[in-house]
Amino acid sequence: MTISRDFFAQDAVSVARGLIGAELCIDGVGGRIVETEAYDAGDPASHSFGGATKRNAAMFGPVGHAYVYRIYGLHWCLNFVCAQDQPGSAVLIRAVEPLSGIDVMRARRGAIADRLLCSGPGRLAQALGVDAALDGAPLDQSPFALTAPDTPSRIVAGPRIGITKAAATPWRFCLAGSRYLSKPV
Numbered sequence: 001m002t003i004s005r006d007f008f009a010q011d012a013v014s015v016a017r018g019l020i021g022a023e024l025c026i027d028g029v030g031g032r033i034v035e036t037e038a039y040d041a042g043d044p045a046s047h048s049f050g051g052a053t054k055r056n057a058a059m060f061g062p063v064g065h066a067y068v069y070r071i072y073g074l075h076w077c078l079n080f081v082c083a084q085d086q087p088g089s090a091v092l093i094r095a096v097e098p099l100s101g102i103d104v105m106r107a108r109r110g111a112i113a114d115r116l117l118c119s120g121p122g123r124l125a126q127a128l129g130v131d132a133a134l135d136g137a138p139l140d141q142s143p144f145a146l147t148a149p150d151t152p153s154r155i156v157a158g159p160r161i162g163i164t165k166a167a168a169t170p171w172r173f174c175l176a177g178s179r180y181l182s183k184p185v
Contacts, residue, residue, distance in 0.1 A: 002145075003140070004064070005138070005139070008084075009084040012039060012040040012082050012089040012090065013040070015038070015080065016036040016038035017036075019080070019093070019173075020036060020149070020174070020175050021151070021152075021175060022148055023099065023146070025100055025101070025144070025146075027142075027143040028101050029127070029128050030100055031097045031100060032096060032175070034095050036091050036092060037092040037173070039089065039171070040086055040089040041087060041089050042086070043169070055069060056069070056088070059087070059088050059090050062081070065080075065136055066139060066144070067135065068134050076130045077092060077122065079092050079093065080139060095120060096124055097118070105118070154175070154176040155173050156176045157170045158185045159172060161182065
């Protein structure tokens, strides 16, 4: 079943947990979401914490849309805008288990182990072809395909990665036992 925009009206933590096990494809390339991180509007680690800017404008737009930004001037990162009652909230997609278009991923990422193709937000974005053109794009329309998990997933939570503010907040969610995570939980 396709995930509707209504799903994204929930708070960031609920959306981040609910996306574990969902399938994400962009132009037919993608796989199972195995790792996410939640960032809400009141979170000092969130790009939206200081208010709306040109860079984070998509975070203040409608829920169920992509927020894409570049980190360190090198890597694109894919987020899903959520929390209708808290504009400025989003979920970072940290890792995907490759299932579809693996040859395309390899062409984009090089000859590396499949386990490393989409493990980490920058790797994932490169493998799936994410760039600035997708910023603000609706998640329920092409090129996105987002399907709800068939069965409930066993989820583990832990602190977020690569941030200094609110780093201990346990808003990183992972599929238990997955070998496709960016880092072990």
